[in-house]
Amino acid sequence: MTTKPNPVVAERAARNRGRKVAVIGSGSWGTTFAKVLSDAGCEVTMWARRPEIANEIQVAKRNSQYLPGINLPKSLNATSDMAEALAGASLVFLAVPSQTLRQNLLDLEPHLGERSVLVSLVKGVEKTTTMRMSQVISDTLDLDPDRIAVVSGPNIALEIAKEQPTGAVASCSSLAVAQEIATAASAPYFRTYVNTDVVGTELGGVLKNLIALAIGIVDGVGYGENTKAAIITRGLAEMTEFAIASGGETATMSGLAGLGDLIATCQSPLSRNNTAGRLIGQGYSQEETREQMQQVAEGITSVAPVLELARERGIVMPIVEQVQMVLEGTMAPKNLGPHLATEDSVPQPELSIAGQAPSRWRRLVNRMKGSQQ
Numbered sequence: 001m002t003t004k005p006n007p008v009v010a011e012r013a014a015r016n017r018g019r020k021v022a023v024i025g026s027g028s029w030g031t032t033f034a035k036v037l038s039d040a041g042c043e044v045t046m047w048a049r050r051p052e053i054a055n056e057i058q059v060a061k062r063n064s065q066y067l068p069g070i071n072l073p074k075s076l077n078a079t080s081d082m083a084e085a086l087a088g089a090s091l092v093f094l095a096v097p098s099q100t101l102r103q104n105l106l107d108l109e110p111h112l113g114e115r116s117v118l119v120s121l122v123k124g125v126e127k128t129t130t131m132r133m134s135q136v137i138s139d140t141l142d143l144d145p146d147r148i149a150v151v152s153g154p155n156i157a158l159e160i161a162k163e164q165p166t167g168a169v170a171s172c173s174s175l176a177v178a179q180e181i182a183t184a185a186s187a188p189y190f191r192t193y194v195n196t197d198v199v200g201t202e203l204g205g206v207l208k209n210l211i212a213l214a215i216g217i218v219d220g221v222g223y224g225e226n227t228k229a230a231i232i233t234r235g236l237a238e239m240t241e242f243a244i245a246s247g248g249e250t251a252t253m254s255g256l257a258g259l260g261d262l263i264a265t266c267q268s269p270l271s272r273n274n275t276a277g278r279l280i281g282q283g284y285s286q287e288e289t290r291e292q293m294q295q296v297a298e299g300i301t302s303v304a305p306v307l308e309l310a311r312e313r314g315i316v317m318p319i320v321e322q323v324q325m326v327l328e329g330t331m332a333p334k335n336l337g338p339h340l341a342t343e344d345s346v347p348q349p350e351l352s353i354a355g356q357a358p359s360r361w362r363r364l365v366n367r368m369k370g371s372q373q
């Protein structure tokens, strides 16, 4: 059967023709996202810290350490020279670990175009400052908000590298810039939506990792689907309350960057956060878990700063607190569960997010806190 050429895909490729973009970071997500951008018709140059990885991508069109067996587009370029990677790039996508981003930004600053937009693909917070990645960009490079954006969604790299269809959200305070990014990052198997809720979009990606750690932990213990469903549902409530108190929107948390990513990360055995949690639930120490993981599990470093912010904002996050206790070794993995997370003298309302306007949600939370005092 021959498939008809899709006019929308052709038109988008035409709009992306000649659009130079850079991807900083050549791990599993940087490489996969570079493939998406390339398949969308952009001219993509990746930056890899290690010359041998840049060389393999440039010459063999493979990244065998991070995406074994995946053929990368012939047009994709890679270099370990930052100036070369950034030359002429209007969009610069950042796919490095959250704890190295600040230094990477300082390294790229001298080579950044005057109007280039920086787009974070990173799903962590900076441990030392509790900043989100868009805040780290603003703090380091002092750019206007319309030059800082994020892309987030249910995006397990290997599935997307195999062109299994999914979507994401591009978010920027300027809707026009979000649309530019979405155009550049929409391939036949990858649809990118837009919004202007940078805080909510970014926090969705950070917070779901913490809930995925909890899911991994109970999986390691041997608990089944009821426990996991309860953790996912209550986890979404915790994520939503935190995001709203931080200035994010409820709608974002029930979209791809919130609920969507939560489902993907909690369900997938390919998720590094889920896997790290499972190893801890099986009884491995944090140190042993780190050694076994060859890749970044952002949730482990985000737990403490997220709880610090939650306390500042007067928010209770029982599941995330339990994850921290398990990581610290002060709670046995088998004791993690929503039924043990609160000790109510009076039964509490469930506070489902479905259909709640932010003001109503906040009133309910305040009332609940009042009844606990």
Ligand SMILES: NC(=O)c1ccc[n+]([C@@H]2O[C@H](COP(=O)([O-])OP(=O)(O)OC[C@H]3O[C@@H](n4cnc5c(N)ncnc54)[C@H](O)[C@@H]3O)[C@@H](O)[C@H]2O)c1
Pocket (backbone or CB within 6 Å): 025, 026, 027, 028, 029, 030, 049, 066, 095, 096, 097, 098, 100, 104, 121, 122, 123, 124, 155, 156, 157, 158, 294, 295, 296, 298
């Ligand atoms: N893998 C996914 O499915 C996925 C999907 C969406 C978002 N993300 C996010 O993308 C970010 C990167 O994750 P990843 O999956 O590519 O991780 P990864 O572990 O696959 O790769 C990390 C990359 O960062 C590089 N790196 C390590 N130290 C560095 C430094 N000091 N400076 C520059 N680069 C350095 C590594 O060499 C490697 O290329 C994370 O925040 C992650 O949460 C990942």
Ligand SMILES: O=P(O)(O)OC[C@H](O)CO
Pocket (backbone or CB within 6 Å): 123, 153, 154, 155, 156, 157, 209, 212, 261, 264, 265, 270, 271, 272, 273, 274, 296, 297, 298
């Ligand atoms: O492998 P994880 O746990 O870092 O999750 C990858 C992506 O964030 C899923 O959207």
